[in-house]
Amino acid sequence: MITATAASTITGRNFIAGRWRAPGERNLESHNPAHWSEILGTFPKASAEEVAQAVMAAREAFPAWRRTSRIHRAELFDNLAQLVKRDVDALALLMARECGKVVSECRAEVIEGLHMIQYVFGTGRMPIGELLASEIADKDTCMRRKPWGVVAVITPWNFPFAVPLWMLGPSLLEGNTAIFKPSEDTPAIGQRLVELFEEAGFPAGTINLLHGEAETGEALVRHPGVNVVLFTGSYDVGQRIQQLSAEHSDRIVACEMGSKSAVIVCEDARLDLAVTCSIISSFKTSGQRCVSAGRILVAEKLFDQFAERFVATAKRLRIGDPLESANFTGPVIHPAAMEKIERYNELARREGAKVLLEGGRAKDNGRSDGCYLRPFVYRMEHRPGLRSIREEVFGPHLALIPFRTNEDAVRIYNDTEYGLSMAVITEDYRTMRLFREECDYGMGYVNLPCIGAEVHLPFGGVKKSGNGHPSAAGLIETVTHKTAWTVNFGTEVKMAQGLTTEIEGSPS
Numbered sequence: 001m002i003t004a005t006a007a008s009t010i011t012g013r014n015f016i017a018g019r020w021r022a023p024g025e026r027n028l029e030s031h032n033p034a035h036w037s038e039i040l041g042t043f044p045k046a047s048a049e050e051v052a053q054a055v056m057a058a059r060e061a062f063p064a065w066r067r068t069s070r071i072h073r074a075e076l077f078d079n080l081a082q083l084v085k086r087d088v089d090a091l092a093l094l095m096a097r098e099c100g101k102v103v104s105e106c107r108a109e110v111i112e113g114l115h116m117i118q119y120v121f122g123t124g125r126m127p128i129g130e131l132l133a134s135e136i137a138d139k140d141t142c143m144r145r146k147p148w149g150v151v152a153v154i155t156p157w158n159f160p161f162a163v164p165l166w167m168l169g170p171s172l173l174e175g176n177t178a179i180f181k182p183s184e185d186t187p188a189i190g191q192r193l194v195e196l197f198e199e200a201g202f203p204a205g206t207i208n209l210l211h212g213e214a215e216t217g218e219a220l221v222r223h224p225g226v227n228v229v230l231f232t233g234s235y236d237v238g239q240r241i242q243q244l245s246a247e248h249s250d251r252i253v254a255c256e257m258g259s260k261s262a263v264i265v266c267e268d269a270r271l272d273l274a275v276t277c278s279i280i281s282s283f284k285t286s287g288q289r290c291v292s293a294g295r296i297l298v299a300e301k302l303f304d305q306f307a308e309r310f311v312a313t314a315k316r317l318r319i320g321d322p323l324e325s326a327n328f329t330g331p332v333i334h335p336a337a338m339e340k341i342e343r344y345n346e347l348a349r350r351e352g353a354k355v356l357l358e359g360g361r362a363k364d365n366g367r368s369d370g371c372y373l374r375p376f377v378y379r380m381e382h383r384p385g386l387r388s389i390r391e392e393v394f395g396p397h398l399a400l401i402p403f404r405t406n407e408d409a410v411r412i413y414n415d416t417e418y419g420l421s422m423a424v425i426t427e428d429y430r431t432m433r434l435f436r437e438e439c440d441y442g443m444g445y446v447n448l449p450c451i452g453a454e455v456h457l458p459f460g461g462v463k464k465s466g467n468g469h470p471s472a473a474g475l476i477e478t479v480t481h482k483t484a485w486t487v488n489f490g491t492e493v494k495m496a497q498g499l500t501t502e503i504e505g506s507p508s
């Protein structure tokens with residue numbers, strides 16, 4: 001079992017057909033972003049052969065699993081909920097060490113995962129279809145949902161516990177079997193989750209685990225034995241997965257991808273509320289949430305006052321050791337992410353940014369091997385085509401953009417290829433309605449930060465942010481197909497739409 005003590009080094013294993021495989025020869029390492037030289041464990045990169053074995057195991061487990069009582073399947077999720085409750089603190093600690101999020105935030109993520117498990121357990125006794133009226137009085141007709149078969153679940157590093165559960169939960173409850181490939185940046189927490197599924201009593205082959213990078217993920221997507229691919233991650237990878245899946249005519253693909261989310265601070269906004277919402281939206285998780293705001297649009301009349309308060313607050317944010325709950329944020333995920341964010345800081349300068357707060361590297365208690373970055377904040381006048389205010393940066397990089405009218409704000413907000421999350425700060429119900437109707441988004445908030453998910457709501461976006469299959473509770477639609485079933489209770493055949501049952505040539 002994986003433990004979270006600083007001294008232990010984790011041995012990673014793939015889990016196929018209910019068996020933990022021997023450690024591999026081709027491995028990847030999991031680092032602690034707060035102390036990059038600390039290696040948490042070594043994890044095997046699954047080969048194409050192991051991918052095929054996992055798909056075979058999931059296919060073989062599918063018939064028995066789909067025939068198992070739905071309520072029994074749900075009860076296994078109740079077992080899982082008890083185990084997660086038992087392990088909340090250990091899971092949060094492991095997550096904080098592996099992905100650098102502050103431990104209190106990791107705890108909140110574990111609770112969010114628990115909420116998904118509880119939701120799934122609850123839906124076990126809910127209807128699996130609908131009774132519908134027939135055009136013929138003697139017929140009964142109904143819609144029933146059926147599972148597709150084998151589901152591949154490919155997930156990002158930034159929500160390594162909750163996001164896999166958003167996908168694995170509905171998939172398994174509905175009778176599908178699953179192959180889970182966690183991010184190569186957070187394999188330990190992914191493996192711990194599968195250990196808990198095993199302990200909860202999920203039968204061999206119903207959930208399989210493959211560690212690896214793009215090569216493993218791609219082998220899984222290419223495999224013809226996979227019926228559904230559930231992906232959460234960046235747009236480029238999601239696009240590649242959709243292209244590869246187009247080879248399979250019977251493939252369902254759900255992609256939840258990146259964003260350039262925004263908070264819109266209107267002229268009548270309460271300043272304190274606006275600053276709090278904007279700081280949380282931009283810098284919680286070091287700006288590494290899919291819904292993180294990379295842009296704050298501020299009414300021109302309020303701009304100077306808002307910018308002064310916002311920058312003063314951003315300067316004071318405590319950045320440091322993720323194991324200390326008092327810190328507001330920890331490091332970013334890895335050195336390559338630091339370099340990418342710094343390149344965007346430079347790009348913004350070249351595109352004409354007026355820098356209000358210099359970013360740059362930070363140290364934690366004098367240690368220099370942590371991936372710590374301070375917030376970079378700048379004023380940018382909106383012009384079409386500026387990459388820094390249109391592309392996802394995924395880090396503490398923020399543009400404050402002034403606007404004149406609410407209609408201008410709608411235009412500026414929509415001037416990005418993404419459409420995931422937005423918040424509007426206003427006291428006016430007509431203003432709120434304008435943004436609700438005219439902006440492109442999947443999740444909208446009023447007088448709140450643009451982050452924060454509740455598992456019973458759909459979670460998804462439009463444009464480059466999603467392909468129309470929202471995650472969490474919304475996923476039940478994607479992991480099942482709807483069938484129609486019609487029964488005749490009469491003793492003769494009656495047809496609708498004026499069709500007769502007379503068969504030409506038959507004796508009258």
Ligand code: NAD
Nearest residue numbers: 155156157182183213214217218233234237256257258290
């Ligand atoms: P990523 O796209 O780099 O990786 C995601 C997963 O895809 C990983 O498991 C990775 O190994 C796998 N992968 C990479 N190349 C692949 C390929 N060719 N074929 C199959 N699988 C492949 O994303 P990341 O850096 O882990 O996470 C950050 C991104 O995720 C950001 O863009 C963020 O906005 C997005 N995200 C979106 C949501 C959402 O719900 N919309 C939630 C969380 C994160």
